[in-house]
Amino acid sequence: MSLEQREQSEREQARRMLPPAPCPEPPAGRVEARREHFLTEIDRQTRSCSPRRAPRSRGRWGLAVGAAMAAGAAVVVLTLISSSSDAPLNTPPASAASVELLERAALAAATTPQTRVRASQYSYVKTVGHTSVLSETESGDMQLLRESEAMEEWTSVDGSERTLQRKNGSDSLLPETPGRGSLNAPTYDFLAALPTDPDALLKQIRDDAQKNHGAGSDSTTGPDQEAFVTIGDLLRSGVTPPDTAASLYRAAALIPGVDIVPDVVDAAGRKGVAVARTHEGERTEWIFDKSTARLLGERIVLVEDSAWGKAGTIVTSVAVTNSGIVDEAGRIP
Secondary structure (H helix, E strand, O other): OOHHHHHHHHHHHHHHHOOOOOOOOOOOOHHHHHHHHHHHHHHHHHHHOOOOOOOOOOOOOEEEEEEEEEOOEEEEEEEEEOOOOOOOOOOOOOOHHHHHHHHHHHHHHHOOOOOOOOOOOEEEEEEEEEEEEEEEOOOOOEEEEEEEOOEEEEEEOOOOOOOEEEEOOEEEEOOOOOOOOOOOOOOHHHHHOOOOOHHHHHHHHHHHHHHHHOOOOOOOOOHHHHHHHHHHHHHOOOOOOHHHHHHHHHHHOOOOOEEEEEEEEOOOOOEEEEEEEEEOOEEEEEEEOOOOOOEEEEEEEEOOOEOOEOOOOEEEEEEEEEEEEEOOOOOOO
16 A cells, blocks of 8 residues: 555544534645645654664653552552653654544634633633552552542633642642743643744744753653643643644644544543554553544553553543633632
8 A cells, every 4th residue: 555545544534533523624735734844854854863762761651769658568659750762763754644633623623712811810620530650569569559630720820829729529729829831830821822833832842842851861752752742731731722722733743653543432431532642652642522523631551561551551541521711719610
């Protein structure tokens, strides 16, 4: 099968999995133009980079080891953290099917009515699901433990007030105010100020990933994987301005190695289709509603056996069940 035939097959597969969304189809040539842009970028980087790969010191799930006492025995808890390495030069560009799905998500986001937001308001998000930790038992065996991600958060639009978090019916204020916000802790105003040009936006995100997770750092996931994870976190952090959300989806379509998973289920039990990227034996999935191309949630699935479990284990699964802009912390949209 030729490259053109494979891409056509991927597009047809995407159309079968995702019925037409209630928004315009991508403009003619946009999908092809974005793929051509990325192929050119790969060629440029291949010519300018040494073929020697950066050393890999740790995998995507870096190990943060801490000691705790339980039943008189030391329990070692290994938390999931991101790490980074340069992507292999032979990583393919995003598949045609994933580019088309991301463009539909971008169009759906861009046509969302713009909410007039005031600095004194709060961005609200409610999530369900779990993350995982590894714990060593008294006998020395390792067991995978789930930690609940069921919570509600109210984040100040301009970052001037402390974030209110509600878990298990109990309210608490996070220690620090968000301030201006960042890629790791965004506020609505921070998201609204991000570039709406996908190339410029991806450059900003990759530059940050390169600085903190690229060659010469202690982590080995790579700027591309870190960029994909960062975009996913930004998209489900709360309310994202429509133009910013559209740009984030289009920026993700420029990342190599992105593909689709046809049938997935989010933490709330909703069925969908996923845009995904696999790295170091784990597949990070963004789950979309098949009818509306709306982002439902995210999960991480093992595709290889590891200390975290057998292939197929869902290590992390978090779904957004409600979000909006409210006047006061504690109110529900």
